[in-house]
Amino acid sequence: VGYTVILISLYIGFFYNVIIAWALHYLFSSFTTELPWTHCNHTWNSPRCSDARAPNTSSSPNDTLRTTPAAEYFERGVLHLHESQGIDDLGPPRWQLTSCLVLVIVLLYFSLWKGVKTSGKVVWITATMPYVVLFALLLRGITLPGAVDGIRAYLSVDFHRLCEASVWIDAAIQICFSLGVGLGVLIAFSSYNKFTNNCYRDAIITTSVNSLTSFSSGFVVFSFLGYMAQKHSVPIGDVAKDGPGLIFIIYPEALATLPLSSVWAVVFFVMLLTLGIDSAMGGMESVITGLADEFQLLHRHRELFTLLVVLATFLLSLFCVTNGGIYVFTLLDHFAAGTSILFGVLMEVIGVAWFYGVWQFSDDIKQMTGQRPSLYWRLCWKFVSPCFLLFVVVVSIATFRPPHYGAYVFPEWANALGWAIAASSMSVVPIYAAYKFCSLPGSSREKLAYAITPETEHERVDSGEVRQFTVSAAGGSSRPRTPAAATGAAVDTDSDTLQGAWLGGINGQRT
Numbered sequence: 232v233g234y235t236v237i238l239i240s241l242y243i244g245f246f247y248n249v250i251i252a253w254a255l256h257y258l259f260s261s262f263t264t265e266l267p268w269t270h271c272n273h274t275w276n277s278p279r280c281s282d283a284r285a286p287n288t289s290s291s292p293n294d295t296l297r298t299t300p301a302a303e304y305f306e307r308g309v310l311h312l313h314e315s316q317g318i319d320d321l322g323p324p325r326w327q328l329t330s331c332l333v334l335v336i337v338l339l340y341f342s343l344w345k346g347v348k349t350s351g352k353v354v355w356i357t358a359t360m361p362y363v364v365l366f367a368l369l370l371r372g373i374t375l376p377g378a379v380d381g382i383r384a385y386l387s388v389d390f391h392r393l394c395e396a397s398v399w400i401d402a403a404i405q406i407c408f409s410l411g412v413g414l415g416v417l418i419a420f421s422s423y424n425k426f427t428n429n430c431y432r433d434a435i436i437t438t439s440v441n442s443l444t445s446f447s448s449g450f451v452v453f454s455f456l457g458y459m460a461q462k463h464s465v466p467i468g469d470v471a472k473d474g475p476g477l478i479f480i481i482y483p484e485a486l487a488t489l490p491l492s493s494v495w496a497v498v499f500f501v502m503l504l505t506l507g508i509d510s511a512m513g514g515m516e517s518v519i520t521g522l523a524d525e526f527q528l529l530h531r532h533r534e535l536f537t538l539l540v541v542l543a544t545f546l547l548s549l550f551c552v553t554n555g556g557i558y559v560f561t562l563l564d565h566f567a568a569g570t571s572i573l574f575g576v577l578m579e580v581i582g583v584a585w586f587y588g589v590w591q592f593s594d595d596i597k598q599m600t601g602q603r604p605s606l607y608w609r610l611c612w613k614f615v616s617p618c619f620l621l622f623v624v625v626v627s628i629a630t631f632r633p634p635h636y637g638a639y640v641f642p643e644w645a646n647a648l649g650w651a652i653a654a655s656s657m658s659v660v661p662i663y664a665a666y667k668f669c670s671l672p673g674s675s676r677e678k679l680a681y682a683i684t685p686e687t688e689h690e691r692v693d694s695g696e697v698r699q700f701t702v703s704a705a706g707g708s709s710r711p712r713t714p715a716a717a718t719g720a721a722v723d724t725d726s727d728t729l730q731g732a733w734l735g736g737i738n739g740q741r742t
Contacts, residue, residue, distance in 0.1 A: 232575065232582055232660055233521055233525075234663065235574075235575045235578065235656050235657065235660055236413060236414060236415040236521070236575050236579075237517065237522065238655065238656040238659065239413070239568055239571055239572055239575055239656050240414050240415055240416075240514045240517045240518050241518050241540075241543075241544070242568065242656065243414070243514055243568050244511065244518070244544040244548075245544055245547045245548050245551070245563055246548065246551055246560045246563040247507070247510065248332060248335050248336065248339070248544060248545070249328075249551040249552060249556070249560055250475070251335045251503075251504060251507035252331040252332040252335050252548075252552065253309065253328070253475070254478075254500050254503040254504050254507055255331040255334060255500075255504060256309055256327060256331045257309075257479065257496070257500045257503075258497065258500040258501065258503075258504060259331075261493055261496035261500060262493070262497065264493065266483070266487045266492055266493060266496055267304055268300050268304035268308075268483050268484065269300060269492075270282055271300050271303070273304075273308065275303065275304070275307040275311075276300070276303050276307070277303060277313070279296050279297055279298050280297075280298055280299070280303050281297040281298070281299065282300060299484055300484075300487075301480045301481070301484035302476075302480050302484075305475075305476075305479045305480050305483075306557075309327075309328070309479075310325075310554070310556065310557050311325060312554065312555070312557055314554040315553070315555030315558070316555075317555060317558060317642070318555055318558035318559065318562065318641060318642070318645050319642070320554075320555055321550065321553040321554060321555040321556065321559070322553050322555060323554070324549045324553050324556075325552055325553070325554070325556075328552035328556075329549065329552055332545060332552055333545070335507075335508075336541050336544070338508055339508070339512065339515060339541050340537060340541045342508065342512050343512060343515055343519065343537050344533075344537045344538070346516075346520075346533065347420070350512050353508075353512065354509060354512070356505065357505040357506070357508050357509035358509055360501070360502065360505040361502050361506050361509075362444075364498055364499070364501065364502035365447070365448060365451055365502065367498065368451050368455075368495075368499065368502075369450055369451045369454070371489070371495070372450070372451050372454030372458070373450070373454050375455070375457075375458035376458060376461055377457040377458045377459075377460060377462070378454035378457050378458055379457065380457040380460065380461065381453040381454050381455070381457020381458065381460065381467060382450055382453055382454055382457065383457075384453060384456075384457065384467045385449050385452075385453035396626045396630055397630065399622075399623055399626075400573075400626060400627045400630075403573055403619075403623045404568075404569060407573065407576060408572075409441055409445060410437070410438065410441050413573070413575040414513070414514060414517055414572070415517030415518070415520075415521055416513040416514065416517045417437075418521075419513075419516050419521060420516065422520065422524070427599060427600075428599065429599075429600050430596065430599060431596065431600050431602070452477070455481075455482060455485045456470050456471055456481070459481060459485050462488065474564075475557075478503065482499065486499060515537075515540060515541065515544075518540055519533070519536065519537055519540055522536070523536060551563075557636060558636060558641070558645075561634050561636045561641075562634060562645055562649050563652070564634075565634035565649060566634075566649035566652050566653045567656075569653070570624060570627045570653055570657075571653045571656045571657050573620060573623055573624045573627060574657045574660075575656070575657075576620055577617065577624055578660050580616045580617050580620060581617055584612045584613045584616075584617065585613070585617075586683050589612055589613050591685075593609060633646050634646075634649070664682070677692065
Protein backbone atom coordinates (compact mmCIF):
# COMPACT_ATOMS: atom_id res chain seq x y z
CA VAL A 232 0.00 0.00 0.00
CA GLY A 233 2.89 2.34 0.79
CA TYR A 234 4.37 1.89 -2.68
CA THR A 235 0.96 2.53 -4.22
CA VAL A 236 0.70 5.81 -2.32
CA ILE A 237 4.22 6.83 -3.34
CA LEU A 238 3.51 6.15 -7.02
CA ILE A 239 0.30 8.18 -6.92
CA SER A 240 2.08 11.11 -5.26
CA LEU A 241 4.84 10.90 -7.87
CA TYR A 242 2.34 10.92 -10.73
CA ILE A 243 0.58 13.94 -9.26
CA GLY A 244 3.91 15.75 -9.05
CA PHE A 245 4.36 15.33 -12.81
CA PHE A 246 1.43 17.62 -13.57
CA TYR A 247 0.87 19.55 -10.35
CA ASN A 248 4.18 21.38 -10.72
CA VAL A 249 2.92 22.60 -14.10
CA ILE A 250 0.00 24.38 -12.41
CA ILE A 251 2.50 26.24 -10.23
CA ALA A 252 4.52 27.10 -13.35
CA TRP A 253 1.37 28.54 -14.98
CA ALA A 254 0.68 30.61 -11.86
CA LEU A 255 4.27 31.88 -11.87
CA HIS A 256 3.94 32.84 -15.56
CA TYR A 257 0.74 34.76 -14.81
CA LEU A 258 2.41 36.43 -11.82
CA PHE A 259 5.25 37.74 -13.98
CA SER A 260 2.73 38.90 -16.60
CA SER A 261 0.78 40.84 -13.97
CA PHE A 262 3.57 43.35 -13.36
CA THR A 263 2.29 45.73 -16.02
CA THR A 264 -0.01 48.73 -16.23
CA GLU A 265 -2.46 46.80 -18.43
CA LEU A 266 -2.97 43.08 -17.97
CA PRO A 267 -2.24 41.15 -21.19
CA TRP A 268 -5.59 39.33 -21.09
CA THR A 269 -7.67 42.52 -21.11
CA HIS A 270 -7.96 43.19 -24.87
CA CYS A 271 -7.67 41.39 -28.20
CA ASN A 272 -4.85 43.51 -29.66
CA HIS A 273 -1.99 41.05 -29.09
CA THR A 274 -0.07 38.88 -31.50
CA TRP A 275 -1.54 35.66 -30.10
CA ASN A 276 -5.16 36.74 -30.56
CA SER A 277 -7.30 35.23 -33.30
CA PRO A 278 -10.03 36.92 -35.37
CA ARG A 279 -12.62 35.23 -33.13
CA CYS A 280 -11.44 37.16 -30.06
CA SER A 281 -13.95 39.64 -28.68
CA ASP A 282 -13.39 42.06 -25.80
CA ALA A 283 -16.95 41.56 -24.55
CA ARG A 284 -18.82 38.29 -24.41
CA ALA A 285 -21.95 38.42 -26.46
CA PRO A 286 -25.19 38.64 -24.43
CA ASN A 287 -27.50 35.67 -24.42
CA THR A 288 -29.68 36.97 -27.22
CA SER A 289 -30.61 35.83 -30.70
CA SER A 290 -27.77 37.05 -32.90
CA SER A 291 -25.33 35.83 -35.49
CA PRO A 292 -24.44 32.12 -35.38
CA ASN A 293 -20.78 33.17 -35.33
CA ASP A 294 -21.30 34.55 -31.80
CA THR A 295 -21.06 31.02 -30.43
CA LEU A 296 -17.49 30.83 -31.78
CA ARG A 297 -16.33 34.03 -30.14
CA THR A 298 -13.70 33.79 -27.40
CA THR A 299 -12.61 36.14 -24.63
CA PRO A 300 -9.17 37.75 -24.30
CA ALA A 301 -8.60 35.79 -21.06
CA ALA A 302 -9.37 32.47 -22.76
CA GLU A 303 -7.11 33.26 -25.70
CA TYR A 304 -4.30 34.43 -23.46
CA PHE A 305 -4.34 31.13 -21.58
CA GLU A 306 -4.76 28.79 -24.55
CA ARG A 307 -2.86 30.73 -27.22
CA GLY A 308 -0.58 33.14 -25.37
CA VAL A 309 0.58 30.77 -22.60
CA LEU A 310 -0.08 27.22 -23.78
CA HIS A 311 0.15 27.81 -27.58
CA LEU A 312 -2.53 25.16 -27.92
CA HIS A 313 -3.41 26.34 -31.43
CA GLU A 314 -0.04 25.00 -32.62
CA SER A 315 -0.98 21.43 -31.66
CA GLN A 316 -3.47 19.09 -33.33
CA GLY A 317 -3.84 16.79 -30.33
CA ILE A 318 -2.00 14.59 -27.87
CA ASP A 319 -0.12 12.93 -30.74
CA ASP A 320 1.23 16.33 -31.83
CA LEU A 321 2.85 17.78 -28.70
CA GLY A 322 5.62 19.87 -30.20
CA PRO A 323 8.63 21.23 -28.29
CA PRO A 324 8.50 22.59 -24.71
CA ARG A 325 7.79 26.32 -24.55
CA TRP A 326 10.82 28.11 -23.17
CA GLN A 327 8.74 30.56 -21.10
CA LEU A 328 6.87 27.79 -19.27
CA THR A 329 10.02 25.69 -19.03
CA SER A 330 11.81 28.58 -17.33
CA CYS A 331 8.95 28.94 -14.85
CA LEU A 332 9.02 25.19 -14.25
CA VAL A 333 12.75 25.36 -13.49
CA LEU A 334 12.10 28.06 -10.89
CA VAL A 335 9.37 25.91 -9.33
CA ILE A 336 11.71 22.90 -9.13
CA VAL A 337 14.43 25.03 -7.51
CA LEU A 338 11.96 26.35 -4.93
CA LEU A 339 10.78 22.83 -4.17
CA TYR A 340 14.27 21.43 -3.80
CA PHE A 341 15.50 24.06 -1.37
CA SER A 342 12.24 23.70 0.59
CA LEU A 343 12.72 19.93 0.94
CA TRP A 344 16.43 19.15 0.89
CA LYS A 345 16.83 19.28 4.68
CA GLY A 346 13.49 17.64 5.44
CA VAL A 347 11.27 19.29 8.03
CA LYS A 348 14.16 21.54 9.04
CA THR A 349 13.49 23.56 5.89
CA SER A 350 9.93 22.61 4.91
CA GLY A 351 8.72 23.32 8.45
CA LYS A 352 9.92 26.91 8.13
CA VAL A 353 8.68 27.42 4.56
CA VAL A 354 5.21 26.20 5.45
CA TRP A 355 4.73 29.08 7.89
CA ILE A 356 4.54 31.32 4.83
CA THR A 357 2.94 29.02 2.28
CA ALA A 358 0.19 27.87 4.66
CA THR A 359 -0.75 31.25 6.18
CA MET A 360 -0.39 33.60 3.20
CA PRO A 361 -3.39 32.12 1.30
CA TYR A 362 -5.70 32.88 4.24
CA VAL A 363 -4.71 36.55 4.21
CA VAL A 364 -5.25 36.80 0.45
CA LEU A 365 -8.53 34.86 0.58
CA PHE A 366 -9.86 37.26 3.19
CA ALA A 367 -8.86 40.25 1.05
CA LEU A 368 -10.48 38.72 -2.03
CA LEU A 369 -13.61 37.94 -0.03
CA LEU A 370 -13.92 41.56 1.10
CA ARG A 371 -13.48 42.71 -2.49
CA GLY A 372 -15.74 40.04 -3.97
CA ILE A 373 -18.81 40.68 -1.81
CA THR A 374 -18.77 44.37 -2.79
CA LEU A 375 -19.04 43.59 -6.52
CA PRO A 376 -22.39 43.86 -8.35
CA GLY A 377 -23.96 40.44 -8.77
CA ALA A 378 -22.00 38.94 -5.87
CA VAL A 379 -25.21 38.30 -3.90
CA ASP A 380 -26.63 36.27 -6.80
CA GLY A 381 -23.46 34.22 -6.93
CA ILE A 382 -23.47 33.53 -3.19
CA ARG A 383 -27.16 32.66 -3.35
CA ALA A 384 -26.40 30.13 -6.10
CA TYR A 385 -23.56 28.73 -3.98
CA LEU A 386 -25.81 28.18 -0.96
CA SER A 387 -28.65 26.70 -3.02
CA VAL A 388 -28.56 22.91 -2.68
CA ASP A 389 -29.98 20.58 -5.32
CA PHE A 390 -30.72 17.51 -3.23
CA HIS A 391 -31.64 15.50 -6.32
CA ARG A 392 -27.98 15.59 -7.34
CA LEU A 393 -27.17 13.54 -4.24
CA CYS A 394 -28.72 10.58 -6.03
CA GLU A 395 -26.00 10.74 -8.68
CA ALA A 396 -23.01 8.52 -8.00
CA SER A 397 -20.65 10.95 -9.73
CA VAL A 398 -21.32 13.55 -7.03
CA TRP A 399 -20.12 11.21 -4.28
CA ILE A 400 -17.11 10.09 -6.34
CA ASP A 401 -16.05 13.68 -7.03
CA ALA A 402 -16.57 14.58 -3.36
CA ALA A 403 -14.46 11.64 -2.18
CA ILE A 404 -11.62 12.50 -4.57
CA GLN A 405 -11.78 16.15 -3.55
CA ILE A 406 -11.51 15.25 0.14
CA CYS A 407 -8.53 13.00 -0.60
CA PHE A 408 -6.82 15.86 -2.42
CA SER A 409 -7.60 18.64 0.04
CA LEU A 410 -6.74 16.61 3.14
CA GLY A 411 -3.91 14.63 1.58
CA VAL A 412 -5.62 11.35 2.49
CA GLY A 413 -4.19 8.43 0.53
CA LEU A 414 -1.22 10.46 -0.68
CA GLY A 415 1.08 9.68 2.23
CA VAL A 416 1.33 13.36 3.17
CA LEU A 417 -0.24 13.06 6.62
CA ILE A 418 1.72 9.91 7.43
CA ALA A 419 5.02 11.43 6.26
CA PHE A 420 4.67 14.61 8.30
CA SER A 421 3.10 12.97 11.36
CA SER A 422 6.02 10.53 11.51
CA TYR A 423 8.12 13.42 12.84
CA ASN A 424 5.81 13.90 15.85
CA LYS A 425 6.63 12.85 19.37
CA PHE A 426 5.20 9.56 20.54
CA THR A 427 2.86 11.27 23.01
CA ASN A 428 1.54 13.72 20.42
CA ASN A 429 -2.26 14.01 20.62
CA CYS A 430 -3.05 12.62 17.17
CA TYR A 431 -6.80 12.58 17.91
CA ARG A 432 -6.81 16.35 18.53
CA ASP A 433 -4.70 16.99 15.45
CA ALA A 434 -7.02 14.90 13.26
CA ILE A 435 -10.09 16.83 14.44
CA ILE A 436 -8.38 20.21 13.95
CA THR A 437 -7.03 19.30 10.51
CA THR A 438 -10.35 18.06 9.13
CA SER A 439 -12.29 20.96 10.65
CA VAL A 440 -9.93 23.62 9.29
CA ASN A 441 -9.95 21.93 5.89
CA SER A 442 -13.75 21.89 5.70
CA LEU A 443 -14.11 25.47 6.93
CA THR A 444 -11.49 26.66 4.46
CA SER A 445 -13.23 24.95 1.56
CA PHE A 446 -16.60 26.33 2.61
CA SER A 447 -15.36 29.90 3.01
CA SER A 448 -13.44 29.72 -0.28
CA GLY A 449 -16.73 29.02 -2.00
CA PHE A 450 -17.94 32.49 -1.06
CA VAL A 451 -14.88 34.02 -2.72
CA VAL A 452 -15.29 31.96 -5.89
CA PHE A 453 -19.03 32.46 -6.32
CA SER A 454 -19.00 36.16 -5.49
CA PHE A 455 -16.74 36.66 -8.50
CA LEU A 456 -18.77 34.23 -10.61
CA GLY A 457 -21.93 36.18 -9.80
CA TYR A 458 -20.15 39.38 -10.80
CA MET A 459 -19.05 37.90 -14.13
CA ALA A 460 -22.50 36.47 -14.79
CA GLN A 461 -24.13 39.88 -14.28
CA LYS A 462 -21.46 41.62 -16.33
CA HIS A 463 -22.07 39.36 -19.34
CA SER A 464 -25.83 38.90 -18.76
CA VAL A 465 -25.60 35.12 -18.66
CA PRO A 466 -26.57 32.50 -16.05
CA ILE A 467 -23.93 31.60 -13.47
CA GLY A 468 -23.83 28.05 -14.85
CA ASP A 469 -22.57 29.44 -18.18
CA VAL A 470 -19.73 31.27 -16.44
CA ALA A 471 -18.51 28.53 -14.11
CA LYS A 472 -15.84 26.19 -15.41
CA ASP A 473 -14.04 23.26 -13.90
CA GLY A 474 -10.40 22.39 -14.20
CA PRO A 475 -7.77 25.04 -14.94
CA GLY A 476 -10.32 27.22 -16.75
CA LEU A 477 -11.71 28.64 -13.50
CA ILE A 478 -8.32 29.71 -12.17
CA PHE A 479 -6.62 30.80 -15.37
CA ILE A 480 -9.52 32.13 -17.44
CA ILE A 481 -12.53 33.17 -15.36
CA TYR A 482 -10.67 34.70 -12.40
CA PRO A 483 -8.12 36.64 -14.49
CA GLU A 484 -10.98 37.95 -16.63
CA ALA A 485 -12.80 39.15 -13.51
CA LEU A 486 -9.69 40.71 -12.01
CA ALA A 487 -8.99 42.59 -15.26
CA THR A 488 -12.26 44.52 -14.87
CA LEU A 489 -11.46 45.81 -11.37
CA PRO A 490 -9.77 49.10 -10.46
CA LEU A 491 -6.06 48.50 -9.78
CA SER A 492 -6.43 45.24 -11.68
CA SER A 493 -2.67 44.60 -11.80
CA VAL A 494 -2.43 44.81 -8.01
CA TRP A 495 -5.28 42.36 -7.52
CA ALA A 496 -3.77 40.02 -10.12
CA VAL A 497 -0.42 40.01 -8.32
CA VAL A 498 -2.14 39.31 -5.00
CA PHE A 499 -4.22 36.49 -6.50
CA PHE A 500 -1.35 34.72 -8.23
CA VAL A 501 0.94 35.08 -5.22
CA MET A 502 -1.76 33.19 -3.33
CA LEU A 503 -1.87 30.50 -6.03
CA LEU A 504 1.91 30.23 -5.98
CA THR A 505 2.10 29.75 -2.22
CA LEU A 506 -0.81 27.29 -2.25
CA GLY A 507 0.80 25.30 -5.03
CA ILE A 508 4.24 25.20 -3.41
CA ASP A 509 2.69 24.14 -0.11
CA SER A 510 0.75 21.28 -1.72
CA ALA A 511 3.65 20.17 -3.91
CA MET A 512 5.95 20.09 -0.87
CA GLY A 513 3.56 17.71 0.88
CA GLY A 514 3.36 15.38 -2.11
CA MET A 515 7.12 15.28 -2.65
CA GLU A 516 7.78 14.85 1.08
CA SER A 517 5.61 11.71 1.13
CA VAL A 518 7.66 10.23 -1.73
CA ILE A 519 11.04 11.19 -0.25
CA THR A 520 10.26 10.26 3.36
CA GLY A 521 8.54 7.01 2.43
CA LEU A 522 11.44 5.72 0.34
CA ALA A 523 14.18 7.16 2.56
CA ASP A 524 12.70 5.44 5.62
CA GLU A 525 12.48 2.13 3.76
CA PHE A 526 16.00 2.21 2.30
CA GLN A 527 18.80 3.38 4.57
CA LEU A 528 21.06 4.21 1.62
CA LEU A 529 18.58 6.84 0.49
CA HIS A 530 18.22 8.07 4.06
CA ARG A 531 21.96 8.63 4.37
CA HIS A 532 22.00 10.62 1.12
CA ARG A 533 18.70 12.44 1.48
CA GLU A 534 19.85 15.66 -0.19
CA LEU A 535 21.04 13.84 -3.32
CA PHE A 536 17.93 11.67 -3.35
CA THR A 537 15.70 14.75 -3.06
CA LEU A 538 17.52 16.27 -6.02
CA LEU A 539 16.97 13.13 -8.09
CA VAL A 540 13.25 13.07 -7.27
CA VAL A 541 12.62 16.71 -8.19
CA LEU A 542 14.72 16.35 -11.35
CA ALA A 543 12.69 13.29 -12.37
CA THR A 544 9.43 15.18 -11.89
CA PHE A 545 10.89 18.11 -13.88
CA LEU A 546 11.87 15.95 -16.85
CA LEU A 547 8.47 14.27 -17.06
CA SER A 548 6.69 17.58 -16.47
CA LEU A 549 8.27 18.88 -19.68
CA PHE A 550 5.62 16.94 -21.62
CA CYS A 551 3.02 19.23 -20.01
CA VAL A 552 4.67 22.48 -21.13
CA THR A 553 4.72 21.64 -24.84
CA ASN A 554 2.26 23.06 -27.36
CA GLY A 555 -0.09 20.16 -26.68
CA GLY A 556 0.90 19.84 -23.04
CA ILE A 557 -2.61 20.57 -21.80
CA TYR A 558 -3.69 17.23 -23.28
CA VAL A 559 -1.01 15.37 -21.30
CA PHE A 560 -2.00 17.38 -18.23
CA THR A 561 -5.67 16.45 -18.67
CA LEU A 562 -4.84 12.78 -19.16
CA LEU A 563 -2.71 12.63 -16.01
CA ASP A 564 -5.25 14.61 -14.00
CA HIS A 565 -8.02 12.23 -15.05
CA PHE A 566 -6.25 8.90 -14.54
CA ALA A 567 -3.28 9.32 -12.18
CA ALA A 568 -5.21 10.35 -9.09
CA GLY A 569 -8.86 9.45 -9.60
CA THR A 570 -9.90 5.86 -9.00
CA SER A 571 -6.36 4.95 -7.95
CA ILE A 572 -6.31 7.31 -4.98
CA LEU A 573 -9.66 5.96 -3.76
CA PHE A 574 -8.30 2.43 -4.15
CA GLY A 575 -5.22 3.36 -2.13
CA VAL A 576 -7.31 4.77 0.71
CA LEU A 577 -9.52 1.65 0.66
CA MET A 578 -6.47 -0.59 1.02
CA GLU A 579 -5.18 1.54 3.90
CA VAL A 580 -8.49 1.29 5.73
CA ILE A 581 -8.70 -2.47 5.23
CA GLY A 582 -5.08 -2.93 6.29
CA VAL A 583 -5.51 -0.96 9.51
CA ALA A 584 -9.06 -1.91 10.51
CA TRP A 585 -9.13 -5.57 9.50
CA PHE A 586 -5.55 -6.83 9.40
CA TYR A 587 -3.69 -4.72 11.92
CA GLY A 588 -6.94 -4.62 13.86
CA VAL A 589 -9.20 -1.90 15.21
CA TRP A 590 -8.48 -3.05 18.77
CA GLN A 591 -4.72 -2.93 18.32
CA PHE A 592 -5.01 0.43 16.62
CA SER A 593 -7.19 1.75 19.45
CA ASP A 594 -4.72 0.42 22.05
CA ASP A 595 -1.91 2.26 20.28
CA ILE A 596 -3.86 5.52 20.27
CA LYS A 597 -4.68 5.05 23.97
CA GLN A 598 -1.01 4.50 24.69
CA MET A 599 -0.19 7.74 22.88
CA THR A 600 -3.04 9.98 24.06
CA GLY A 601 -4.27 8.25 27.20
CA GLN A 602 -7.77 7.81 25.78
CA ARG A 603 -9.32 5.08 23.65
CA PRO A 604 -11.24 6.21 20.54
CA SER A 605 -15.00 6.12 20.97
CA LEU A 606 -17.34 3.49 19.56
CA TYR A 607 -18.30 5.89 16.74
CA TRP A 608 -14.77 6.01 15.36
CA ARG A 609 -14.24 2.26 15.68
CA LEU A 610 -17.46 1.55 13.77
CA CYS A 611 -16.44 4.03 11.05
CA TRP A 612 -12.97 2.51 10.70
CA LYS A 613 -14.20 -1.06 10.53
CA PHE A 614 -17.48 -0.82 8.60
CA VAL A 615 -18.59 2.60 7.34
CA SER A 616 -15.36 3.76 5.68
CA PRO A 617 -14.51 0.45 3.96
CA CYS A 618 -18.06 0.05 2.62
CA PHE A 619 -18.27 3.63 1.34
CA LEU A 620 -14.83 3.48 -0.26
CA LEU A 621 -15.56 0.13 -1.87
CA PHE A 622 -18.77 1.62 -3.29
CA VAL A 623 -17.09 4.67 -4.81
CA VAL A 624 -14.20 2.60 -6.25
CA VAL A 625 -16.55 0.14 -7.96
CA VAL A 626 -18.90 2.85 -9.21
CA SER A 627 -16.06 5.06 -10.47
CA ILE A 628 -14.86 2.16 -12.62
CA ALA A 629 -18.36 1.18 -13.76
CA THR A 630 -19.34 4.74 -14.69
CA PHE A 631 -16.03 5.66 -16.32
CA ARG A 632 -16.20 8.71 -18.57
CA PRO A 633 -13.33 9.25 -21.03
CA PRO A 634 -11.44 12.53 -20.53
CA HIS A 635 -11.80 15.46 -22.90
CA TYR A 636 -10.52 18.99 -23.19
CA GLY A 637 -13.13 21.29 -24.63
CA ALA A 638 -14.27 19.72 -27.90
CA TYR A 639 -11.18 17.53 -28.16
CA VAL A 640 -11.80 13.83 -27.54
CA PHE A 641 -8.83 11.67 -26.66
CA PRO A 642 -8.01 8.72 -28.96
CA GLU A 643 -8.39 5.17 -27.74
CA TRP A 644 -4.65 4.66 -27.29
CA ALA A 645 -4.53 7.67 -24.96
CA ASN A 646 -7.32 6.23 -22.81
CA ALA A 647 -5.49 2.89 -22.74
CA LEU A 648 -2.31 4.70 -21.65
CA GLY A 649 -4.29 6.46 -18.93
CA TRP A 650 -5.66 3.19 -17.58
CA ALA A 651 -2.14 1.74 -17.66
CA ILE A 652 -0.96 4.65 -15.49
CA ALA A 653 -3.84 4.11 -13.06
CA ALA A 654 -3.31 0.33 -12.97
CA SER A 655 0.45 0.70 -12.44
CA SER A 656 -0.15 2.11 -8.97
CA MET A 657 -3.16 -0.03 -8.02
CA SER A 658 -1.54 -3.29 -9.15
CA VAL A 659 1.30 -2.89 -6.65
CA VAL A 660 -0.92 -4.13 -3.81
CA PRO A 661 -1.98 -7.50 -5.29
CA ILE A 662 1.43 -8.09 -6.90
CA TYR A 663 3.32 -7.55 -3.64
CA ALA A 664 0.72 -9.55 -1.69
CA ALA A 665 1.22 -12.48 -4.07
CA TYR A 666 5.00 -12.14 -3.84
CA LYS A 667 4.90 -12.05 -0.04
CA PHE A 668 2.55 -15.02 0.13
CA CYS A 669 4.82 -17.11 -2.10
CA SER A 670 8.03 -16.11 -0.30
CA LEU A 671 6.80 -16.96 3.22
CA PRO A 672 7.67 -20.40 4.68
CA GLY A 673 5.26 -23.14 5.61
CA SER A 674 2.01 -24.52 4.26
CA SER A 675 -0.68 -22.41 2.59
CA ARG A 676 -2.43 -21.93 5.93
CA GLU A 677 0.79 -20.84 7.61
CA LYS A 678 1.67 -18.50 4.73
CA LEU A 679 -1.75 -16.89 5.01
CA ALA A 680 -1.45 -16.58 8.77
CA TYR A 681 2.00 -14.96 8.54
CA ALA A 682 0.84 -12.62 5.76
CA ILE A 683 -2.08 -11.14 7.69
CA THR A 684 -0.27 -10.88 11.02
CA PRO A 685 2.12 -8.08 12.04
CA GLU A 686 5.71 -9.25 12.43
CA THR A 687 5.61 -8.44 16.16
CA GLU A 688 2.96 -11.16 16.59
CA HIS A 689 4.51 -13.90 14.44
CA GLU A 690 5.23 -15.94 17.54
CA ARG A 691 1.46 -16.34 17.95
CA VAL A 692 1.29 -17.81 14.45
CA ASP A 693 3.98 -20.28 15.48
CA SER A 694 1.74 -21.35 18.35
CA GLY A 695 -1.24 -21.72 15.99
CA GLU A 696 -3.09 -18.52 16.85
CA VAL A 697 -4.05 -15.42 14.87
CA ARG A 698 -6.01 -12.40 16.08
CA GLN A 699 -9.73 -12.88 15.44
CA PHE A 700 -11.62 -10.68 12.97
CA THR A 701 -14.27 -9.49 15.40
CA VAL A 702 -17.62 -8.27 14.10
CA SER A 703 -18.17 -5.97 17.06
CA ALA A 704 -16.23 -2.71 17.32
CA ALA A 705 -17.01 -2.37 21.02
CA GLY A 706 -15.83 -4.19 24.10
CA GLY A 707 -12.83 -4.52 26.33
CA SER A 708 -9.17 -4.47 25.49
CA SER A 709 -8.81 -8.27 25.46
CA ARG A 710 -8.60 -9.74 21.96
CA PRO A 711 -9.63 -13.40 21.57
CA ARG A 712 -7.65 -15.50 19.11
CA THR A 713 -8.69 -17.98 16.46
CA PRO A 714 -6.76 -20.41 14.25
CA ALA A 715 -5.24 -19.06 11.06
CA ALA A 716 -7.60 -21.11 8.93
CA ALA A 717 -10.49 -18.87 10.01
CA THR A 718 -9.08 -15.92 8.11
CA GLY A 719 -9.59 -15.32 4.45
CA ALA A 720 -7.26 -12.72 2.93
CA ALA A 721 -3.63 -11.70 2.68
CA VAL A 722 -1.96 -8.33 3.06
CA ASP A 723 1.61 -7.28 3.70
CA THR A 724 2.52 -5.93 7.12
CA ASP A 725 6.21 -6.66 6.64
CA SER A 726 7.62 -3.39 7.86
CA ASP A 727 7.94 -1.63 11.17
CA THR A 728 7.00 1.47 9.21
CA LEU A 729 3.41 0.20 8.92
CA GLN A 730 3.14 0.20 12.70
CA GLY A 731 5.39 3.19 13.31
CA ALA A 732 4.03 5.72 10.84
CA TRP A 733 0.28 5.65 11.45
CA LEU A 734 -0.81 8.91 13.09
CA GLY A 735 2.56 9.90 14.42
CA GLY A 736 4.44 6.72 15.23
CA ILE A 737 2.95 3.78 17.10
CA ASN A 738 6.37 2.41 18.07
CA GLY A 739 7.38 5.61 19.82
CA GLN A 740 9.99 6.59 17.26
CA ARG A 741 10.05 7.86 13.69
CA THR A 742 10.71 4.80 11.50
